[in-house]
Amino acid sequence: MSAVRGTPAFDDVIGPLISRGYALAVTMLNDRSAAEDAVQDASLKAWQKLPSLRDRSAIEPWFLSIVANQCRSMRRTRWWSVLKVSHLYDKAPTRDRHPDALDLDRALDRLGPEERLVLLLHFYMDMTFEQVANIAGISMTAARSRIYRALDRLRADLEPREALDHGRA
Amino acid sequence: MAELESEIRRAFGRRLAAIPASPDLGRRLSAAAGMRRPPRRAWQAVAVSAGLLLVGAVTFSVILARHGQTGPGVTVGAPATPTASLTTQSSASSSPRTSAAPIPGIHATGDAEFVGCKVTSRKDVYGNPIWYCPLAPHGYHYWEPPADCCGDWRAVEP
Numbered sequence: 004m005s006a007v008r009g010t011p012a013f014d015d016v017i018g019p020l021i022s023r024g025y026a027l028a029v030t031m032l033n034d035r036s037a038a039e040d041a042v043q044d045a046s047l048k049a050w051q052k053l054p055s056l057r058d059r060s061a062i063e064p065w066f067l068s069i070v071a072n073q074c075r076s077m078r079r080t081r082w083w084s085v086l087k088v089s090h091l092y093d094k095a096p097t098r099d100r101h102p103d104a105l106d107l108d109r110a111l112d113r114l115g116p117e118e119r120l121v122l123l124l125h126f127y128m129d130m131t132f133e134q135v136a137n138i139a140g141i142s143m144t145a146a147r148s149r150i151y152r153a154l155d156r157l158r159a160d161l162e163p164r165e166a167l168d169h170g171r172a
Numbered sequence: 173m174a175e176l177e178s179e180i181r182r183a184f185g186r187r188l189a190a191i192p193a194s195p196d197l198g199r200r201l202s203a204a205a206g207m208r209r210p211p212r213r214a215w216q217a218v219a220v221s222a223g224l225l226l227v228g229a230v231t232f233s234v235i236l237a238r239h240g241q242t243g244p245g246v247t248v249g250a251p252a253t254p255t256a257s258l259t260t261q262s263s264a265s266s267s268p269r270t271s272a273a274p275i276p277g278i279h280a281t282g283d284a285e286f287v288g289c290k291v292t293s294r295k296d297v298y299g300n301p302i303w304y305c306p307l308a309p310h311g312y313h314y315w316e317p318p319a320d321c322c323g324d325w326r327a328v329e330p
Contacts, residue, residue: 013201013202013205013206014198014202017201017205018198018201018202021193021197021198021201022193025193025197026184026188029187029188029191029193030184030187030188033191034191035191035193035194038191038193039193039194039197042193042197042201043197043200043201043204046201046204046205047201047204047205050205107179107180107183108183108186108187111180111183111184111187122180122184123184126177126180126181126184127180127181127184127185154176157176157180158176
């Protein structure tokens with residue numbers, strides 16, 4: 004879709020950000036349809052608020068912060084609190100995965116959505132602490148400490164199995 | 173540490189591969205956005221607002237100008253010197269006047285405040301038209317003088 008009369012086209016501006024927005028949403032919500040709903044609502048909000056964005060080069064962190072806020076809003080709703088969210092990797096086929104990978108996947112699932120969010124942004128999307136802080140809506144210090152705390156929790160979750168494996172060896 | 177980080181990266185890759193987005197997600201979003209109006213830049217909104225304000229101001233001033241005007245040919249002429257006399261008008265005529273024609277003798281008093289008086293569409297309780305005199309010092313509006321009036325009109329509220 005091309006721009007019409009100088010107006011930016013949705014596909015040109017928001018389109019390239021959808022896949023990363025979806026990755027963020029599915030990381031926070033662990034549910035495809037909920038993640039797609041969150042991305043849809045966030046995309047429309049971003050589209051409407053686009054003229055207020057001064058620095059177009061910062062559009063990705065700006066868009067991802069809208070998606071993160073939308074995910075938080077969805078998690079706060081009553082239906083979400085009573086809905087039993089299906090565990091992602093309980094349904095997914097596991098035969099092709101290494102047991103260590105399975106442990107890490109489950110350990111990630113046991114983290115809170117905000118901890119998964121900062122890990123995704125920093126380690127998967129290669130964002131800086133500052134960008135992570137902007138998207139998560141916290142200070143840079145808090146973002147850094149949240150990332151390290153999440154790493155500590157992951158290690159603590161994985162250590163018992165590693166110790167068991169070493170004992171067997 | 174680095175090993176854990178790379179494992180985390182791979183784990184997120186697996187998670188996203190396990191729950192891929194619907195193939196038509198982008199198309200759905202594009203369609204949903206297309207149903208809404210495209211965003212406008214701030215200067216466009218300001219220009220539209222300014223244009224509407226300008227149109228409103230012009231309309232208001234035109235309405236105001238038309239409201240202030242009276243019917244055609246009702247402006248009382250302003251002779252250079254007072255020539256007519258109120259006594260020339262019928263002294264028996266005390267009924268309410270409805271004619272928009274200039275009142276003879278209006279300048280008989282020689283008062284400058286009656287120069288350029290125009291009859292308006294307003295009426296008093298007796299049906300007499302109310303006149304508008306732009307040079308009058310107080311209120312600009314006067315009852316129409318009775319036929320035998322010597323020019324001492326009574327001011328009414330504007």
